[in-house]
Amino acid sequence: MSKQKNDEEKTYSISELASQLEISPRTIRFYEEKGLMSPNRTPGNQRIYTRKDRGRLKLILRGKRFGFSLDEIAEMIGISEADMNEIDQIEKSLHYGEKKLGEIRRRREELDLLEQDLLEIRDKLLKRLHTLTE
Amino acid sequence: MSKQKNDEEKTYSISELASQLEISPRTIRFYEEKGLMSPNRTPGNQRIYTRKDRGRLKLILRGKRFGFSLDEIAEMIGISEADMNEIDQIEKSLHYGEKKLGEIRRRREELDLLEQDLLEIRDKLLKRLHTLTE
DNA sequence: GTTATAGTTGACGTTAACGTAAAGGATAAG
DNA sequence: CTTATCCTTTACGTTAACGTCAACTATAAC
Numbered sequence: 409m410s411k412q413k414n415d416e417e418k419t420y421s422i423s424e425l426a427s428q429l430e431i432s433p434r435t436i437r438f439y440e441e442k443g444l445m446s447p448n449r450t451p452g453n454q455r456i457y458t459r460k461d462r463g464r465l466k467l468i469l470r471g472k473r474f475g476f477s478l479d480e481i482a483e484m485i486g487i488s489e490a491d492m493n494e495i496d497q498i499e500k501s502l503h504y505g506e507k508k509l510g511e512i513r514r515r516r517e518e519l520d521l522l523e524q525d526l527l528e529i530r531d532k533l534l535k536r537l538h539t540l541t542e
Numbered sequence: 543m544s545k546q547k548n549d550e551e552k553t554y555s556i557s558e559l560a561s562q563l564e565i566s567p568r569t570i571r572f573y574e575e576k577g578l579m580s581p582n583r584t585p586g587n588q589r590i591y592t593r594k595d596r597g598r599l600k601l602i603l604r605g606k607r608f609g610f611s612l613d614e615i616a617e618m619i620g621i622s623e624a625d626m627n628e629i630d631q632i633e634k635s636l637h638y639g640e641k642k643l644g645e646i647r648r649r650r651e652e653l654d655l656l657e658q659d660l661l662e663i664r665d666k667l668l669k670r671l672h673t674l675t676e
Numbered sequence: 677g678t679t680a681t682a683g684t685t686g687a688c689g690t691t692a693a694c695g696t697a698a699a700g701g702a703t704a705a706g
Numbered sequence: 707c708t709t710a711t712c713c714t715t716t717a718c719g720t721t722a723a724c725g726t727c728a729a730c731t732a733t734a735a736c
Contacts, residue, residue: 421712421713422712422713423712423713432694432695433713434694434695434696435693435694435695437714437715438693438694442693450702450703450713451702452701452702452703452713452714453701453702453713453714454701454702454703454712454713454714455713455714467656467659470652470655470656470659471656472609473608473609473649473652474607474608474609474649474652474653474656475606475607475608475609477692477693478692478693479692484660487663487667488663488666490667492670493674495671495674495675498667498670498671498674499671501667502664502667502668502671505660505663505664505667506664508660509657509660509661509664512653512656512657512660515607515608515653516650516653518604518607518608519608519646519649519650519653521604522601522604522605522608522646523643523646525601525604526618526639526642526643526646527643529621529622529639530636530639530640530643532622533621533624533632533635533636533639534636536626536632537629537632537633537636540627540629540632541629555682555683556682556683557682557683566724566725567682567683568724568725568726569723569724569725571684571685572723572724576723584683584732584733585732586683586684586731586732586733587683587684587731587732588682588683588684588731588732588733589683589684611722611723612722612723613722
């Protein structure tokens, strides 16, 4: 009924994924504890991560690099798993999404400011260097 | 000898500054403990913050919003207070600055990716909403 | 001067985000 | 089948970044 391709999608073990993304396996398990992801298991109960899981994890790490807490990230992810049959739910998620998109745009402006701060410091250093070396 | 303007530069008390930047006084004192700033004091030992101190504080908060730790921020700030007589020091600071500028550019790319993630989620929700409401 | 308000320095408490170690089960290699 | 290398859960430890008193001092308003 659904687009069930072939079964040979690339998967990863926890430590593979961890070393790829330069984090520890414990960190990945921790995110799972927090409800940020829930990978499938082998018959022997070991975690297997699909390409999609990998994308999810990268999204989490990205959020972290912008100072979002895991709880906030959980919220962002949550909206992508909202009940797709409840119109109210979808609209609420949309609203939340717009809010976050706004935040991201503001972050971009702040990033510019941060860059300017560093550029100014650099200029100051460069000028001083020139007066010292000439 | 130096450009000593008039003395009436705008200053702030700790709680003024705190409410302006929407943080607690304790947070400001904590940053001082960590060596991130050192405001002047009144004769009665109370902190007075200049416009420059305020800028410094905003820089700190900006760094935080991009996931930098206080230690990293301290390093960034540190380079702006390097010994301006040691050529080696200045060059080292410059090098560090370039590194951080590179990081910022990479952050910008990541910000784009994060935005795309959210845009995709939004599209999914919008489409679903259309099929439900038509 | 008195009183209210805000500031000061400790010092201990709290929370998020993991690190680390123990005890045991799963899997791949030989 | 054995052995080495992974994986599992459980549980306690750690660190950064503050929060929250407490006891005291400064400053502003009256």
